[in-house]
Amino acid sequence: MAQRRTSRTTISDVAALAGVSVSAVSKIVNGKGSFPEATRERVLWAADRLRWSPSAAAVALRGAKTRAIGMVVNRAPDLLNADPHFALLIAGMESELAPRDYGLLLHIVGERPEAEERAYRRLADERRVDGVVLTESRVNDPRAVLLRDLHLPAVLIGAPWQEHAIPSVEATDREQGMKDAVDHLVDLGHRRIAYVSGPEDRVHTGRRRATFTDRLRHHRLLPSHTLTSDFAARTTGSVVTEVLQSDAPPTAIVFANDMMALAGISAARRLGRDVPGELSVVGHDDLPLGQLLHPQLTTIRQDLDHMGRAAALTLLRHLGEEGTPPAPSVAAPRLIVRESTAKAP
Amino acid sequence: MAQRRTSRTTISDVAALAGVSVSAVSKIVNGKGSFPEATRERVLWAADRLRWSPSAAAVALRGAKTRAIGMVVNRAPDLLNADPHFALLIAGMESELAPRDYGLLLHIVGERPEAEERAYRRLADERRVDGVVLTESRVNDPRAVLLRDLHLPAVLIGAPWQEHAIPSVEATDREQGMKDAVDHLVDLGHRRIAYVSGPEDRVHTGRRRATFTDRLRHHRLLPSHTLTSDFAARTTGSVVTEVLQSDAPPTAIVFANDMMALAGISAARRLGRDVPGELSVVGHDDLPLGQLLHPQLTTIRQDLDHMGRAAALTLLRHLGEEGTPPAPSVAAPRLIVRESTAKAP
DNA sequence: CTGAAAGCGCTAACAA
DNA sequence: TTGTTAGCGCTTTCAG
Numbered sequence: 001m002a003q004r005r006t007s008r009t010t011i012s013d014v015a016a017l018a019g020v021s022v023s024a025v026s027k028i029v030n031g032k033g034s035f036p037e038a039t040r041e042r043v044l045w046a047a048d049r050l051r052w053s054p055s056a057a058a059v060a061l062r063g064a065k066t067r068a069i070g071m072v073v074n075r076a077p078d079l080l081n082a083d084p085h086f087a088l089l090i091a092g093m094e095s096e097l098a099p100r101d102y103g104l105l106l107h108i109v110g111e112r113p114e115a116e117e118r119a120y121r122r123l124a125d126e127r128r129v130d131g132v133v134l135t136e137s138r139v140n141d142p143r144a145v146l147l148r149d150l151h152l153p154a155v156l157i158g159a160p161w162q163e164h165a166i167p168s169v170e171a172t173d174r175e176q177g178m179k180d181a182v183d184h185l186v187d188l189g190h191r192r193i194a195y196v197s198g199p200e201d202r203v204h205t206g207r208r209r210a211t212f213t214d215r216l217r218h219h220r221l222l223p224s225h226t227l228t229s230d231f232a233a234r235t236t237g238s239v240v241t242e243v244l245q246s247d248a249p250p251t252a253i254v255f256a257n258d259m260m261a262l263a264g265i266s267a268a269r270r271l272g273r274d275v276p277g278e279l280s281v282v283g284h285d286d287l288p289l290g291q292l293l294h295p296q297l298t299t300i301r302q303d304l305d306h307m308g309r310a311a312a313l314t315l316l317r318h319l320g321e322e323g324t325p326p327a328p329s330v331a332a333p334r335l336i337v338r339e340s341t342a343k344a345p
Numbered sequence: 346m347a348q349r350r351t352s353r354t355t356i357s358d359v360a361a362l363a364g365v366s367v368s369a370v371s372k373i374v375n376g377k378g379s380f381p382e383a384t385r386e387r388v389l390w391a392a393d394r395l396r397w398s399p400s401a402a403a404v405a406l407r408g409a410k411t412r413a414i415g416m417v418v419n420r421a422p423d424l425l426n427a428d429p430h431f432a433l434l435i436a437g438m439e440s441e442l443a444p445r446d447y448g449l450l451l452h453i454v455g456e457r458p459e460a461e462e463r464a465y466r467r468l469a470d471e472r473r474v475d476g477v478v479l480t481e482s483r484v485n486d487p488r489a490v491l492l493r494d495l496h497l498p499a500v501l502i503g504a505p506w507q508e509h510a511i512p513s514v515e516a517t518d519r520e521q522g523m524k525d526a527v528d529h530l531v532d533l534g535h536r537r538i539a540y541v542s543g544p545e546d547r548v549h550t551g552r553r554r555a556t557f558t559d560r561l562r563h564h565r566l567l568p569s570h571t572l573t574s575d576f577a578a579r580t581t582g583s584v585v586t587e588v589l590q591s592d593a594p595p596t597a598i599v600f601a602n603d604m605m606a607l608a609g610i611s612a613a614r615r616l617g618r619d620v621p622g623e624l625s626v627v628g629h630d631d632l633p634l635g636q637l638l639h640p641q642l643t644t645i646r647q648d649l650d651h652m653g654r655a656a657a658l659t660l661l662r663h664l665g666e667e668g669t670p671p672a673p674s675v676a677a678p679r680l681i682v683r684e685s686t687a688k689a690p
Numbered sequence: 691c692t693g694a695a696a697g698c699g700c701t702a703a704c705a706a
Numbered sequence: 707t708t709g710t711t712a713g714c715g716c717t718t719t720c721a722g
Contacts, residue, residue: 023694026716056472057472058716060716062698
């Protein structure tokens with residue numbers, strides 16, 4: 001028995017209504033052949049009337065293009081939430097994907113590497129997406145090899161690790177913001193400046209720390225401390241607490257991101273240290289949040305929205321999507337001076 | 346470019362390697378028929394060796410199930426970013442979806458209604474997802490009708506609007522947190538208490554304000570002010586600034602979410618008002634952020650993670666996904682007293 | 691110019 | 707028990 005479910009309207013319904021063949025509909029809708037204007041109009045009218053759009057599954061099956069791109073985020077949910085960073089990146093990507101009718105398939109896996117690998121593998125094997133966007137480039141990034149094996153086109157947001165086989169999008173003059181931050185602090189008279197970095201496995205962690213150190217050396221200074229934290233506020237808090245209680249505590253700290261800076265400020269305050277009176281703080285990213293804090297956060301602005309856009313565009317071009325403009329260059333990170341930095345005590 | 350991949354391994358490759366028919370592979374992989382253990386093993390081994398998983402497109406085309414669910418967020422990117430709310434909801438959903446091999450297709454549309462409608466329409470017409478999760482139930486929610494027309498299964502997170510045709514997941518005893526907040530403030534001696542709500546078109550806006558007012562009446566009080574803001578920090582700031590400069594300013598304000606509370610605190614501080622000395626503040630959501638602020642935020646905790654999980658589970662069951670447990674009930678919102686509330690001045 | 695027909699990879703009747 | 711086969715909805719030769 002021909003069990004008819006809420007039967008979907010198909011291309012043949014449109015063809016029937018327009019009084020043409022299915023192939024005519026296909027061609028007209030995809031702007032392929034050349035047809036008399038009258039036919040074109042009738043077909044388009046019929047498609048519109050029936051509210052028909054081609055089934056993504058059928059198109060994908062036929063042409064091996066899904067018009068979807070994937071992103072797998074390997075951060076624990078609670079830490080993800082603590083860092084609005086991703087939301088901005090995703091929003092940026094979406095603003096380029098949506099108008100081109102591309103979907104974004106998101107996977108949030110924990111920090112377990114095997115879950116991450118599995119996610120990419122499924123994306124590829126099941127042919128769910130045409131390509132993926134990676135963030136948070138890692139040292140010895142296992143994803144580079146994996147994605148090559150999977151033949152899954154990819155674009156990386158951020159500094160590639162060595163000769164990463166994956167094309168990447170980055171801000172021009174990537175280290176400018178950090179240099180400015182160091183200069184700014186030195187100008188304010190700070191001599192004991194510390195850096196609290198994110199996890200060591202991130203490529204940018206090493207880079208930024210190197211820039212930090214180099215720039216201090218440029219001023220004939222050495223880092224007061226270089227510390228490492230993860231994305232948990234608690235970790236950052238205890239690291240900061242410890243260093244502030246050391247013999248020669250820093251008078252200024254640069255943090256790898258705004259949320260860490262906030263956690264740092266919170267820890268300092270708990271020790272009764274005034275920010276910026278006794279301790280200057282510089283964040284990184286410039287989340288909108290920073291302007292609501294007291295003191296308002298001095299931070300290194302990254303144009304996350306544009307990075308997201310650029311990544312999407314780069315991937316789309318790579319996939320051969322026609323009419324995709326080249327990704328515009330992303331502005332260099334720059335220092336936004338607000339209230340959390342002041343003269344050294 | 347657009348390097349065509351070495352043609353994908355298909356079910357017939359697996360069948361060939363295992364020396365059986367394709368249907369045998371299909372059945373075995375999907376655990377359908379009954380086969381001798383030896384055959385089963387050989388097939389599974391072959392599938393594994395070839396790293397084969399069924400093409401999502403083919404499966405979808407065949408069975409009309411995509412194993413993907415959709416979510417469209419209608420908030421401007423910058424405001425999205427300002428509110429980590431969604432990230433938590435999404436993470437919660439993912440933790441139930443991922444283990445069942447469901448994907449999450451995310452669309453971020455602006456606040457333009459037509460973009461939103463288009464997104465749902467495409468999701469349905471192109472059969473990209475099996476169902477959708479809605480958030481932020483709206484008054485006269487146009488999505489209810491739309492999704493019914495589209496025959497797109499849906500689950501709503503939050504209080505439904507009237508006889509919303511869409512099943513919804515909600516915390517038990519939804520208004521408990523607000524009642525506790527009011528009681529708490531009254532206990533502290535506050536008599537002039539204001540409420541700053543989110544956009545009027547959200548269902549919960551009206552509900553919470555009603556609860557707020559009712560609970561005050563219970564204490565034989567009237568609201569000092571009831572104000573409305575949108576999700577932009579600036580709006581909240583100016584609303585708060587104005588009310589604090591009025592003749593009889595409130596000594597306590599309850600906000601519709603934590604980010605608004607933060608914006609409010611920031612505005613108060615700019616007027617030189619001490620929080621909580623001169624103004625007590627209560628937030629809503631309990632973002633991790635709240636504990637890093639100074640003063641730490643007193644807030645109404647919502648279990649966003651569980652709401653996300655419950656929504657996913659409910660939808661999956663609705664879709665007939667076997668082995669999906671019923672969604673556990675979501676704990677009632679409750680007041681977390683921290684430092685932003687204190688005795689009335 | 692237009693239409694008929696062959697699959698894309700998979701599942702589920704139906705046969706053997 | 708296992709294999710054969712007919713489509714799912716679409717695009718794309720290839721005839722007409």
